[in-house]
Each structure stands twice: as structure tokens, then as C-alpha cells.
Amino acid sequence: MKITFAKSQMPKSDAAVVAVLEDRVLSPSAQALDEATGGALTRALKASRFTGKRGHGLTILAPAGSGLSRVFLLGLGAAKELDVKKAQAAGAQVWQRLAPTSRGTVSVMVDDLDGCDMDPAEVAAEMAFGARLRSYRFDKYLTRKNDHDKPVLKTLRFLCAGHNRAKARFETAEKVADGVFLTRDLVSEPANVLYPETLADAARKLTKLGVKVEVLGPGEMKKLGMGALLGVAQGSARDPRLVVMHWDGAGKGKKSKDGPLAFVGKGVTFDTGGISLKPAAGMEEMKWDMGGAGVVIGLMKALAGRKAKADVVGIVGLVENMPSGTAQRPGDVVTSMSGQTVEVINTDAEGRLVLADALWYCKERFKPRFMVDLATLTGAMIIALGHERAGIFTPDDDLAAQLSAAGDAVDEPVWRLPLGDAYDKALKSDIADMKNVGGRPAGSITAAQFLKRFVGETPWAHIDIAGVAWSKKDAALVPKGGTGYGVRLLDRMVADNYEK
């Protein structure tokens, strides 16, 4: 589907979309179209329960004299309540209502609305972004030709005052959508296709956008002493990878002495649990246990795509957690790159072992301004917050505030959970510096405490996305499946705090 912008005009063919505000008030475009069609809109409204409520709509077929195939009346609710998120949701609604059935072009007429804080160019751009995000499909493995769900819409065209401004705003947003789509693709891809090597190949493609990409194999990781990550990988026939991506958009010479911003992702391309094998029911979901890495790769694509003025490093640790004759056993002791030893009580607590070495490597090599890691780390996260919010864990109030604000702004909300020495004590081991699990109580927090032992003095935040990386039901801007949750959040965090 193409998305275009043009100046305000009366569409003459195909389908048109006009807004109706609460209590059946026609927007200016709707009024003009009503006149052009001899009152067809007013008549249809009178005969219907549709009142212009936000989220609702009404389709009118072939109003006489207009040349249009149909008109969709889009309920926008109260103009004074319209904001960025509501405009995005309205765009998504238009796409959902019309894309599966309309061929050709859908023209959306966007007006200057009395009492609305947003001008028409902003509304049009945000609607377009919402439509784009909602239009995502992962259908590469659906081979049947008569797929009636498949969208047929060719062009979604927004007509508004200031359409060039709308276009420019959308073009930036679209780069972020490209990053979100890459993450969704990676998360949805099955583990027979996506494994450490092929996931690293996907990251390597960012080179085209100006991202420097390095891929470390098992030999290099061994030399670096990454015993924690390698211990997880050793049961798999697929070799692990560590991918380092660097986008330096801060400009030469302007490099801050604070070091780059760093994002680190857990990339377990499949998590069977290892010798501490998971139960069969639902295990297929563990193909998305590379969700953290997926977000970091998608984020790098978004930042490079929109040429973000920031110096950003993305690091992902990629392994497959399998049971086999070479797999690590419960009770094994591994030595991490930091030198700290870990008693592996449960081989299913593997994400933290991968991140331990990835975080330490990141800190040592880049001396970053901060590190934010993302991981589908604990089932306990889903018990605590469900699928509504990701959990954040950080000793740093500034990072917490930045993440919370960005999450709220893009509707990828987070909730801060506590850290503390009392939780850290749960990791005490009798034979090593720590064990890799802290027991059932506060499982997400003790996992975060484990990570904290590998970040040194670097400001750090951990985001547990176990509950939000995948969705079993459609949401306003996110079709069910891989969500891309975190890409927009971190893109916004960078934009709002580190690009000025």
C-alpha cells in the first residue's frame, strides 16, 4: 500500500473518508460532500445509530452524483480531545475498515477542526502513521491464493491543508515504522529459519543504512572469555553470535565525551529450557525469545533510517538454548567475561547468562553513557504486569523517568519495579560467586539483580518485555503476533533526550 498526501480537494472516484464529530456533527469536508451528494450523508446519519463516536463508523455506498464508490463516515468524537494517539488510532481504523475490500485509492479528507489542538497536517501524518503500523502482516508462509483477508488497497491518500508538511512528518515516522516492522518480522520468524547466524545476517543488512555492523563468532567470544553466553550455546548445533551495531549520527567532532548510548538485547532464537526442559504445551512461543534482540535491531534501523543525531551502539547476544549431549548441566559453574563465576542451577534461566557477557562487553568496549537492555527474561513478568506494560528495573531515576515518559508518549507504557540488596541476596551460591536463579519469589527482580552485577558503574536500565513482545489479540496499531514493543519507545527516548 502506498501512502500519499495532496492538497484539499473533493475526490471524484473510488472511496472517500470524511469525519463526523460527536453528536452527528459533520466536519467541513463531510458537509461539502453532503451538499455534493444531495444530502446523502445527512440522510444516512439520520437512519443510523452512528453518532460520530470515536472508534465507530458508517459506510455509505455509491452516493448519487459524486462518482464515488463509497463514503466512509469516520467517527472522531470530540474535536478538543483529538490528540496524536487518537489520530493514529483513527488512521488504523480507516485502514482496517477499507483496506480488505477497497481496490484502487481511498481518499481521506482531513479538516481544520474547531477546538482541536492539532492542525490538519499533523492529524493527516499521524493518521497515516497509524494506518501504516496497523497494516503490518506476516503472511510469507501463507501460500493459498484465495486469501480473502489479504488487503487489496493500492493507495491511501490524505487530502489536507499543508500537505507537504504532513508528508515530511510522515516520512520520519515511516522510518520508525520500518524499524517496528523489521522487529515484528524477526519475532514472527520461526526458529528453523531464524537462528543465530541468520539473525546476525539480518542485522548485517543495516550496513546499507550506514550502520557499522560487526559479527563475532564462537572463537572470538571464547578469546574474550564469554563463558556465560557460550555455556548456553553449547547444547545447540547452531553456533552463537554476538552482533555489534554502531550508528554514529552525532556528527564528526561533535562526539560527546560521555560515550555512546547503548542498547543490549537478549537473542535466544529458541528457548527449550535446555536440560531444565520446558513443558511441551506452548513451547512454540519460545521462538520469540529473541524479542529483545529484535527490538535492538529494529531500533537501529529506525534510528539510522531517520538519521537520528545521536551516537548509538546496539549489541545483541544470539544463542539457541537446546538440550543435548553437549548441553550444560544444572550445577555447572561457568566463568563470565567479567571474571565472576556463576553456578547454573537452572539451564532455563539462560537469558541472564547471555546478557551478562553482552552487557560486560558493551561496558568495557564502549564506556557508554548508559546501557538499556531488553529481554523476554522472565515468565514472572507476565504474572506481575500481564500483557499491558513492560517492567523496568533501574537504580537510576533519570533513566526511569525518561523511559516512562517515552513509553507513555507512544503508548508502549512501562512500570518501574524495585531493586535492592535484599533481593540480591537470593543469588548467593555456596560454590560460585552467584547462582543464576533466585527462587520463585520476585523472579523478575532477582533476574534484574543478576544483570546488575554485570554493568559496573555504568548507568543502566533493564526492560523485561516477556509480556509484551508477542500478542495473541489485535490492538489499535498492532495486529496480533510480534508487536515490536520497545522500538517506538526507545526511538522516542533518544529523540526527546539525546538529539538536541
Ligand code: BES
Ligand atoms: N524466556 C524465558 C522467559 C519467558 C517465559 C518469556 C514465558 C516469555 C514467556 C526465560 O528464559 C525463562 O525460561 N525464565 C525462567 C526463569 C526461571 C527458570 C528462574 C522462567 O521465567 O520460568
Ligand code: MN
Ligand atoms: Mn529460559
Ligand code: ZN
Ligand atoms: Zn529465555
